[in-house]
Amino acid sequence: MGTIQPKVAEPVSDELALVHAAKAGDMGAFEELVRRYDRNVFRIAQHITQNREDAEDVVQDAFLKAYQNLGNFQEQSKFYTWLVRIAVNEALMRLRRRRPERMVSLDEDIKTEEDSMPREVADWAPNPEQLYTQGELRDILGKTIQGLPPSFRTVFVLRDVEGLSTEETADALDLSIPAVKSRLLRARLQLRERLNKYFKNRTGGDGKK
């Protein structure tokens, strides 16, 4: 069985040069960093907050904070990982504001391992995403990931959507590597379980198409 190949990351050879130039006050260099990572920050923010306006605010605030704190960036990690850490914190803060009644933290340990144990084992249609239009598919995927606890979907989006390594994810979220792996496994299994109802092989002819 094949395995998952990570996304090919954008070349970062000149990232440090851009950071140095931005630290020296070169606004053009900082703008290039914004152009390079704004889409990623927006995706991460919307995955976490599940709210478009909040995601827009997170993009602005994360880059502004990065700019304001460039002098404190020690360059021990990639600039992108440092930026992601800022963006995740901003996104979680906005989520807490919207849901003050619920604890929102990356440290929360969700229930037990049993919450992620597969309950339904059903094979999927050969190309399940083709059972739906692009719009329907986006709705399904959005609704499905929205049901995950914030700490799970944060790890999932960093590792599986944005392609950060386990180590980079741990660094960005200030979690241990075992904690990242545990959350990632549970996020993946819960998403799989929830997608079953849309994608499973329907031999009885009661499904779509």
Place this chain on the structure above:
Amino acid sequence: MTCSDFLKELTDYLDEAMDAQTRAELEDHLQWCHNCYVICNTTKRTIEIYRDSHLYELPDDLRDKLRSAILAKCHNHQSSCCDEAHPSKEAAGPKLAASPGETRTK
């Protein structure tokens, strides 16, 4: 190897983050355990579908607006820093504070 053992290793298996011997043991388990085969395959598809879905892409027009807003705030920050360093220049123009509540671009 039990199914429970397999599931614990599933993430490392999909990420190819394991030694050759453990990998061989997992693949041996997959040869005869249909349930784990299905779970492994559908979990892999889950990841691929999300990765390829372009969920929450940033539209170009919004991207331009956000970038302009970010750069304007950075300029304001830089200006206010200069003003603090040189208080006599403060009268030259108004300072714009960038509070979280004022970040909306539209």
